[in-house]
Amino acid sequence: MRFALLQRFRSLILFCVSGGLALFVDIGVLALSRPWLGNYGGRAVSFLAAATFTWLFNRNITFRGPKEGSVLKEYLSYLSSMLVGGAINYGAYAASLQAFEAVRTQPAWGVAIGSLVGLVFNYLSARRIMKGARG
Template sequence: MRFTTIGFFGLFVDMGALWFALNALSLNLYGGRIFSFLVAATFTWGCNRLYTFREARGGGLLGQWLKFLSVNAVGGLVNFAVYVAVLHQGAVLLAGRAELLAYLPYVGVAAGSAAGLFLNFAASKRLIFR
């Protein structure tokens, strides 16, 4: 439950980081998504380290963070693939509805996060925070 709750808050960190990447850093939708994933993954790693898997905090911070990113890269790829699919299919479905197209990246983040949630939990529990 803690992992899911942290993931829920991580979703908003992800969306905020994506907004920042697109608007303040002028990254494109794909570079912005990579940036926001890294920010959100760092946030969720830190929170899961402190709250969800606090009894399994052994190891150095940098090493554990890199291992977390590496292991969760599979879930990240699923997340990114769903994000791209939402962008492309959503653009087709919402053609002519420009006011809704601006929300597609954030819908894509939410859909991608949901798709990667269970895979990332299993990987985190078994490989990172043993």
């Protein structure tokens, strides 16, 4: 019974693992780019790095299997879909920067808040794109 339940939620669990790991990519790239690009520009760059990481992880682990079509087309489709989730994510990040002094001091908290808010939309989108790309 437990195994069947885990199998049923395998892709969601792995997607969350991917997102958790991408959070570290996101925070790291933000920390590196923030001195030159500020909180908002640095966040745009860090989001792109994290989205690219999740695409690679999800393509090869979460939704693994045979795929058809162009890898570049799949990547661009994934990124464009993640941009909507990214807008939700970025909006929560920006709102938390405005609302909380703690987030202004430690923007990583805002990254975490944004990541959680965008998770559901991004999972449903990625699942559709990655499973739809299979042969």
